[in-house]
Amino acid sequence: MALKAILPMTxxxxxxxxxxxxxxxxxxxxxxxxxxxxxxxxxxEKFGVKVNLKEYEGTAAGLAILDQSQPGDWDVLxxxxxxxxxxxxxxxxxxxxxxxxxxxxxxxxxxxxxNNMVDGKTYAVTEKFxxxxxxxxxxxxxxxxMEDMASLTSGKYDGRIGIYDYxxxxxxxxxxxxxxxxxxxxxxxxxxxxxxxxxxRAASKQVSDVVSAQTAxxxxxxxxxxxxxxxxxxxxxxxxxxxxxxxxxxxxxRWAQSIGVVAGSTQPDLALEFVKYIVSPEGQAKLATSxxxxxxxxxxxxxxxxxxxxxxxxxxxxxxxxxxxxxxxPIPDAALDTAMQDLWTEMLNQ
Amino acid sequence: xRALSWAYLAVxxxxxxxxxxxxxxxxxxxxxxxxxxxxxxxxxxxxRVLGERDLMEALxxxxxxAGISSLIALTLxxxxxxxxxxxxxxxxxxxxxxxxxxMTVNYLIIALGLLxxxxxxxxxxxxxxxxxxxxxxxxxxxxxxxxxxxGDHQRNAExxxxxxxxxxxxxxxxxxxxxxxxxxxxxxxxxxxxxWDEFIIAFLLTRFDVTLPVEIWSMLRSGISPAxxxxxxxxxxxxxxxxVLLEVFVFRRTK
Amino acid sequence: MGWGLVAPALxxxxxxxxxxxxxxxxxxxxxxxGREVVRxxxxxxxxxxxxxxxxxxxxxxxxxxxxxxxxxxVVLAWPLAAIIAFRVPARWQRLALLLAVxxxxxxxxxxxxxxxxVLGQNxxxxxxxxxxxxxxxxxxxxxxxxxxxxxxxxFFVMLLTLTIYANLIQLSPNYARAAADLGAGRxxxxxxxxxxxxxxxxxxxxxxxxxxxxxxxxxxxILGGNAELTLPQLIxxxxxxxxxxxxxxxxxxxxxxxxTLAYFASSRWLRLDRV
Numbered sequence: 001m002a003l004k005a006i007l008p009m010t011x012x013x014x015x016x017x018x019x020x021x022x023x024x025x026x027x028x029x030x031x032x033x034x035x036x037x038x039x040x041x042x043x044x045e046k047f048g049v050k051v052n053l054k055e056y057e058g059t060a061a062g063l064a065i066l067d068q069s070q071p072g073d074w075d076v077l078x079x080x081x082x083x084x085x086x087x088x089x090x091x092x093x094x095x096x097x098x099x100x101x102x103x104x105x106x107x108x109x110x111x112x113x114x115n116n117m118v119d120g121k122t123y124a125v126t127e128k129f130x131x132x133x134x135x136x137x138x139x140x141x142x143x144x145x146m147e148d149m150a151s152l153t154s155g156k157y158d159g160r161i162g163i164y165d166y167x168x169x170x171x172x173x174x175x176x177x178x179x180x181x182x183x184x185x186x187x188x189x190x191x192x193x194x195x196x197x198x199x200x201r202a203a204s205k206q207v208s209d210v211v212s213a214q215t216a217x218x219x220x221x222x223x224x225x226x227x228x229x230x231x232x233x234x235x236x237x238x239x240x241x242x243x244x245x246x247x248x249x250x251x252x253x254r255w256a257q258s259i260g261v262v263a264g265s266t267q268p269d270l271a272l273e274f275v276k277y278i279v280s281p282e283g284q285a286k287l288a289t290s291x292x293x294x295x296x297x298x299x300x301x302x303x304x305x306x307x308x309x310x311x312x313x314x315x316x317x318x319x320x321x322x323x324x325x326x327x328x329x330p331i332p333d334a335a336l337d338t339a340m341q342d343l344w345t346e347m348l349n350q
Numbered sequence: 351x352r353a354l355s356w357a358y359l360a361v362x363x364x365x366x367x368x369x370x371x372x373x374x375x376x377x378x379x380x381x382x383x384x385x386x387x388x389x390x391x392x393x394x395x396x397x398r399v400l401g402e403r404d405l406m407e408a409l410x411x412x413x414x415x416a417g418i419s420s421l422i423a424l425t426l427x428x429x430x431x432x433x434x435x436x437x438x439x440x441x442x443x444x445x446x447x448x449x450x451x452x453m454t455v456n457y458l459i460i461a462l463g464l465l466x467x468x469x470x471x472x473x474x475x476x477x478x479x480x481x482x483x484x485x486x487x488x489x490x491x492x493x494x495x496x497x498x499x500x501g502d503h504q505r506n507a508e509x510x511x512x513x514x515x516x517x518x519x520x521x522x523x524x525x526x527x528x529x530x531x532x533x534x535x536x537x538x539x540x541x542x543x544x545x546w547d548e549f550i551i552a553f554l555l556t557r558f559d560v561t562l563p564v565e566i567w568s569m570l571r572s573g574i575s576p577a578x579x580x581x582x583x584x585x586x587x588x589x590x591x592x593x594v595l596l597e598v599f600v601f602r603r604t605k
Numbered sequence: 606m607g608w609g610l611v612a613p614a615l616x617x618x619x620x621x622x623x624x625x626x627x628x629x630x631x632x633x634x635x636x637x638x639g640r641e642v643v644r645x646x647x648x649x650x651x652x653x654x655x656x657x658x659x660x661x662x663x664x665x666x667x668x669x670x671x672x673x674x675x676x677x678x679v680v681l682a683w684p685l686a687a688i689i690a691f692r693v694p695a696r697w698q699r700l701a702l703l704l705a706v707x708x709x710x711x712x713x714x715x716x717x718x719x720x721x722x723v724l725g726q727n728x729x730x731x732x733x734x735x736x737x738x739x740x741x742x743x744x745x746x747x748x749x750x751x752x753x754x755x756x757x758x759x760f761f762v763m764l765l766t767l768t769i770y771a772n773l774i775q776l777s778p779n780y781a782r783a784a785a786d787l788g789a790g791r792x793x794x795x796x797x798x799x800x801x802x803x804x805x806x807x808x809x810x811x812x813x814x815x816x817x818x819x820x821x822x823x824x825x826x827i828l829g830g831n832a833e834l835t836l837p838q839l840i841x842x843x844x845x846x847x848x849x850x851x852x853x854x855x856x857x858x859x860x861x862x863x864x865t866l867a868y869f870a871s872s873r874w875l876r877l878d879r880v
Contacts, residue, residue, distance in 0.1 A: 206748050218383070342659070359688050366759065367708060369711075386732040445611060454865075463625030463857075486618070493614065562712070570718055582719065586715075590710055
């Protein structure tokens with residue numbers, strides 16, 4: 001008897017839970033740095049809404065999620081800046097009013113109009129950037145060695161290297177090590193990256209995601225992380241001041257993430273407000289120092305919203321030089337992307 | 351021989367308990383990393399964990415999904431077991447086979463199959479879809495346990511009730527179910543346990559609202575931390591309390 | 606009347622188990638063109654699984670790990686179950702068993718995480734061995750296959766102890782006595798009487814171990830540290846990173862086929878309805 005009474009009651013509770021109160025909800029498909037409550041809560045309070053966040057890894061997975069969704073499922077999308085074109089092509093992004101975005105305050109290299117705009121229309125705005133290079137513990141390796149990628153596979157650091165488990169930047173770095181620009185990675189040149197990639201794998205102890213790589217570096221399980229950068233070491237700066245990073249002489253990669261409003265959003269105005277909040281100095285400062293990983297804010301006016309210490313960790317002063325020496329991520333088409341992922345999977349299972 | 355036995359027992363218990371002891375011990379770590387050396391005792395991590403909104407929501411979600419999906423699995427399983435144990439139906443061996451089949455299939459496959467169908471049917475992922483998956487894995491269990499428990503004793507009582515003019519639903523609710531209270535309880539709590547702890551189905555079939563194992567998984571992805579130890583210890587404490595209560599109040603009595 | 610009662614369960618199983626499985630099999634014969642799933646009858650995914658060394662290796666890794674885990678777990682659990690059944694006084698047996706499986710009730714994700722803490726470079730095991738002077742350098746256990754196996758064995762020893770114990774206590778002491786009366790030695794009694802009689806418990810537990818182990822994603826993902834890929838990890842990579850549902854489906858069908866083979870191999874002794 002009680003059973004009969006409980007069932008509808010709990011069902012009702014469950015239904016109520018899935019749409020709490022009457023508060024408006026914003027559904028965002030994001031990278032893990034956006035899940036920091038310190039970033040999201042001020043927006044939720046200001047607009048009296050709830051922001052639902054779903055993380056994803058890698059553009060292919062993000063696009064697959066959008067593929068399987070219905071119009072209106074998503075309001076906001078965070079995506080690799082170099083992949084904005086792919087999302088626009090698939091019809092997932094809505095046009096943004098360019099005049100409402102503070103891009104005039106951005107670092108000039110980070111406006112990235114060629115990526116964020118398609119046919120003269122703006123579809124996304126850069127929000128955060130940084131570098132994929134080499135992170136290391138300066139008390140355990142010779143910092144001079146870190147200026148040359150060749151020293152990684154010289155045998156000196158065998159078993160002390162961790163590789164960041166993301167195929168695009170690491171294959172890009174390997175390409176730079178071979179003197180190939182990231183833009184010149186093609187199905188033909190990809191073959192020549194296999195041996196150096198496998199050599200790097202052979203010299204390394206593990207291939208791991210952001211957090212495992214951070215933990216391994218912080219606890220001394222590895223001394224070098226290939227593909228790392230400020231985003232990897234900054235969170236740990238307080239615990240382990242010996243961690244450092246550099247851009248070797250062969251160069252490094254610059255990553256950038258963009259944010260936009262999803263086409264078909266049922267609340268485009270609120271979604272735009274969220275985008276504007278993220279690129280405002282307040283949102284930018286919180287995003288730059290988010291708990292998942294740190295990174296440089298795209299908006300150069302954010303400097304005042306960051307403490308001196310935070311700016312030092314982000315190497316604010318050195319950005320002009322870094323920006324000059326770093327290349328963008330490879331932008332593979334579907335076939336090359338599959339080939340790169342297959343090479344990566346092969347490396348993982350070597 | 352006897353000494354060797356006790357030594358083996360001691361080593362086995364040490365192995366079985368080692369991770370739990372380490373987990374609980376370092377949940378009190380006064381430092382950022384839950385590894386030796388032990389830097390002092392603090393309850394800070396428990397405070398932090400209990401104050402975390404997402405985690406508490408996930409806990410509630412897990413309880414709801416486990417409770418509701420187990421109730422459905424138990425009801426369906428009990429009714430089917432009742433029918434197949436009492437009435438001779440053509441193809442009943444085949445039907446038993448079909449009902450038991452999900453038991454031998456990996457959760458990952460069940461999850462992927464459901465994901466494919468939900469995607470094609472345009473069903474939005476939610477706690478409900480994860481709950482559907484949990485019913486699929488628990489239905490065979492509930493069916494098998496109740497089916498095995500049905501004996502002549504119940505059959506006679508049911509027949510008597512029917513002879514006295516009770517409609518079938520009354521026979522089920524007032525005669526069969528109470529007589530099978532113990533196996534029904536066992537099936538229900540086993541289902542709750544499986545659902546409560548299930549990861550891959552919940553991971554692949556939920557969207558924003560997630561269950562506890564999925565939430566813990568995303569916590570893990572933000573690094574090893576005594577906070578994760580604290581969550582693990584709390585879950586352990588709750589589960590063990592439940593097990594002990596069940597042992598004392600349900601299973602002991604039925605013996 | 607009977608149909609009405611059995612129908613809901615059958616319908617549920619048909620709609621949410623049989624149908625999804627069929628849909629997955631159908632999808633496994635589709636292929637990707639760019640990001641588009643192209644349906645059809647294309648065995649390309651299966652050909653790839655059995656010709657691409659990366660895929661094949663993942664299957665082999667899974668099989669190796671699963672077989673090692675199953676054998677080690679049975680070998681460790683049998684004596685434990687026997688000691689609890691025959692050495693521990695009857696009134697303490699239930700408590701002993703409850704204690705032996707208590708860590709069962711920690712969350713499954715957390716259990717692997719706990720082993721990571723125990724086995725890590727700076728973990729308890731290494732710190733203890735170092736301070737005892739038994740090793741000079743920390744052992745590299747975490748992020749290797751050994752860690753995955755230890756994590757699995759821990760869980761399945763508990764499971765197998767239960768199934769074997771349940772089998773042992775049903776044995777009448779008369780069997781052993783009869784064997785002794787007939788002049789069998791202790792070893793002979795064990796080898797020819799007790800062991801064969803526990804085969805159903807052993808096989809049932811071993812089969813469950815096999816199924817759960819080969820399909821598990823969490824333990825190798827947390828403890829194996831990407832040092833190598835298992836089949837479930839490969840499936841999750843195809844889902845999570847490449848969005849290649851057809852290939853993930855084909856890999857799942859292969860996984861299913863392996864489990865089915867294991868089922869037929871052990872079906873003679875299986876007592877699934879008694880678990």
